[in-house]
Amino acid sequence: ALVNLGYEPTLFVLPTFKDDNLIPEGVKIVKTVPQLILEPYKGLEYPSHWKEDKERVRIWAEENLKETTHLICHDTFFIDCYLPYNIGIREANITCKIFAWTHSAPSARPTLEDNPHANRYTLPQRTKLVYLNHDKANALAEMYGAWLKDVRVIRNARDPRTFWNLDPLVERIVNEYRLFEADVITVYPLSTPRMISGKGLDKVIKVHSKLKELGLKTRIVVCNAHANAQPEKRMIADTKVWSGGLGLTTEDLCFTSELGREHELGVEPKVVSDLFRISNIFIFPTTSENSSLVLLEAMLAGNLLVLNEKVGTLREHAGENALYVDFDYREPKERNEHYYLDLAKIIASQLSANKSLQVKRRALQEFNFEKMGAALDLLLHELD
Numbered sequence: 001a002l003v004n005l006g007y008e009p010t011l012f013v014l015p016t017f018k019d020d021n022l023i024p025e026g027v028k029i030v031k032t033v034p035q036l037i038l039e040p041y042k043g044l045e046y047p048s049h050w051k052e053d054k055e056r057v058r059i060w061a062e063e064n065l066k067e068t069t070h071l072i073c074h075d076t077f078f079i080d081c082y083l084p085y086n087i088g089i090r091e092a093n094i095t096c097k098i099f100a101w102t103h104s105a106p107s108a109r110p111t112l113e114d115n116p117h118a119n120r121y122t123l124p125q126r127t128k129l130v131y132l133n134h135d136k137a138n139a140l141a142e143m144y145g146a147w148l149k150d151v152r153v154i155r156n157a158r159d160p161r162t163f164w165n166l167d168p169l170v171e172r173i174v175n176e177y178r179l180f181e182a183d184v185i186t187v188y189p190l191s192t193p194r195m196i197s198g199k200g201l202d203k204v205i206k207v208h209s210k211l212k213e214l215g216l217k218t219r220i221v222v223c224n225a226h227a228n229a230q231p232e233k234r235m236i237a238d239t240k241v242w243s244g245g246l247g248l249t250t251e252d253l254c255f256t257s258e259l260g261r262e263h264e265l266g267v268e269p270k271v272v273s274d275l276f277r278i279s280n281i282f283i284f285p286t287t288s289e290n291s292s293l294v295l296l297e298a299m300l301a302g303n304l305l306v307l308n309e310k311v312g313t314l315r316e317h318a319g320e321n322a323l324y325v326d327f328d329y330r331e332p333k334e335r336n337e338h339y340y341l342d343l344a345k346i347i348a349s350q351l352s353a354n355k356s357l358q359v360k361r362r363a364l365q366e367f368n369f370e371k372m373g374a375a376l377d378l379l380l381h382e383l384d
Contacts, residue, residue, distance in 0.1 A: 001157065001373035003027060007380075012064065034060050038081035044110075044117045050084060054116075057088020068096040070380055077124070077144075078102050083116060090124045098127040099152075099379065106136055106143040121145060130154055130379070152379055157372040160278065160364065169259065169267065170274040173221060177254050180364050183216040184208070184351065185279040189223040189272050189294050192232040192257065200285025200308070201239065203327050205253070207283055207306070209246035210344035220253050221275055225266030227257035276301035278364065280357050281347065285327035289313050304350055304357060306343075323350065 002009045003026035010028045014035050023029055034056045040047035047053075065071060077086050077100045089098075100123065112118040123129065123144050129151045131137050137151045144150070160180075161171050179185060188204060195201040201222065208218045226232065236255050243253050256271070257264045282298035283306045289295070295317055298305060305322035307314040315324065325343060351357055365371075 001369045001376055004369060005373045005377055010068070030064065032060060032064055036084055038084075041081040041083045043080060044112070044115060046083065046116050050116060053084035054087040054091065057085050058092045061089050061092035061094055065092070065094045065096055068094070070099065071096045072099045072101055072130075074101050075103055076100065077120060077127075078104055080117065080120065083120065087116060087119050090119060096126070098124060099130045100124075100127055101130045102140060103132065106140040109143050109145065123150065128152055128379075132156055154372060154375045154379070155367065157367050157369055158363065159367075159369045161369070164274065164277060166274045167268065167271050169256070169263070169271050170278075172259065173254060173256075173275070174278070177219055177221070177251055179219055179221075179278055180368050180370065181217055182219040183361065184211050184218040184281055184347075185221070186219070186281050186283050187221045187223065187272070187275045187279040187298075188283070189297075190225070192224045192227040192235065195222070195224060195235070196239070198287055200287065200327055202242070203285040204283045205239070205243045205246065205248065206340050207344055207347065208252070209243070209248055210341045211348060212247055212252070213341065214344055214348055216348060218248075218252055220248075221279070222253070222255045223267050223272050223275065224255050224257050227255070228261075228264040232257075272297065273301075276303070279303055280361060281306065281351065284308060284314065285325075286311060286314075292317065302356065302360075304347070304354060306347060323347065 003024055008026070008028065010030055011023060012030050012033050014033050015031045016035065017029070017031050020029055034053075036053050036056070041050070071089075071094075073089070076082050076089065109121050112121070121144060123146055127150075129140055129144065129146065131140050131151055131153055132155055134153050137153055138148050141148050141151050160166060161174060166174070174180060186204060186208065188199070188201065190199045190201065204220060208220055211218050224236070227236065236257070240250070240253060240255075244250075256267050276297055279298075279301060280303060282295070282301075282303040284292075284295060284298075285308050286292070287308070287310075289311055290313060292314065295305075295307075295314060299318065305318055307318060307322045307324055308327045309315075309324035310326065310328055314322070323346065
């Protein structure tokens with residue numbers, strides 16, 4: 001999240017650290033943190049050499065944190081056996097702002113006299129607590145003898161780009177087309193020469209334009225194959241111009257064939273699979289199918305299905321678990337506009353009533369690296 005914002009973070013680790021390959025590119029790794037024996041600090045105990053331990057940390061901090069502006073500590077002031085790090089950082093002559101990131105539930109604040117563990121229940125200077133939820137934020141402040149104003153809440157992120165190990169092309173599409181911001185995403189794999197006449201992509205675009213009229217942020221990702229010839233490229237260009245006239249922007253409609261010549265003949269199955277996992281509605285105005293693999297892929301991804309009622313094999317596959325629509329509806333333009341607007345309202349209603357799709361969209365929109373990065377950026381500038 002920090003690297004994406006343009007920061008150059010440093011990760012301080014023990015000399016024994018060996019997981020360099022797991023650290024994101026752009027993060028500097030410094031293996032200098034003093035290796036201490038921590039078991040004797042468990043509970044409220046502390047060994048006779050605790051002053052020597054915390055002195056090693058103090059010296060380390062003054063030598064290594066001179067150019068650090070903001071220091072994020074993972075449970076350093078919370079965990080009992082981290083006590084020498086806690087005190088060493090407190091006593092170091094450093095000027096950085098400190099974020100005491102806390103991952104554990106707060107406990108009652110004890111009364112301790114002549115016990116170094118008392119440092120676990122106060123905050124160092126220039127320090128803000130960072131907690132993962134609002135529910136226990138006040139209890140955490142009370143544990144440290146602080147106020148709620150001393151706590152900032154930044155929730156965990158579980159970003160699909162890392163959790164699902166998305167294909168690099170999918171990650172590019174997510175970033176460039178800002179898929180995680182969308183309320184409605186349709187993925188449509190098809191062959192470019194038949195994308196209008198056989199697969200009805202124009203009708204998918206029409207539905208999305210009406211969904212956008214209703215105030216929803218929409219994206220269509222067309223995984224199109226057979227797009228290396230000029231007629232097909234002209235067809236794509238004409239479709240984009242036409243969709244623009246309906247209110248869809250260049251960010252709302254993506255053709256994978258335009259993301260590099262190597263994708264003009266199609267994309268790998270993993271790309272399609274990854275994109276389907278992010279999508280939430282599959283609109284299928286196809287005019288003919290024998291046994292549609294694309295439909296099965298959308299079903300496996302848990303999409304809301306909007307299928308052509310005129311193609312009987314679609315019902316044979318999806319049963320009654322889909323919206324069946326007359327995509328051959330032909331009326332004067334004004335009534336046709338109303339038809340598609342009503343269809344968009346039905347789809348929006350079905351999406352809002354589906355708790356599984358809603359909570360998935362919430363996870364994608366609210367718990368990604370961009371959201372965490374925005375909260376981090378606000379926190380960093382707040383304390384500057």
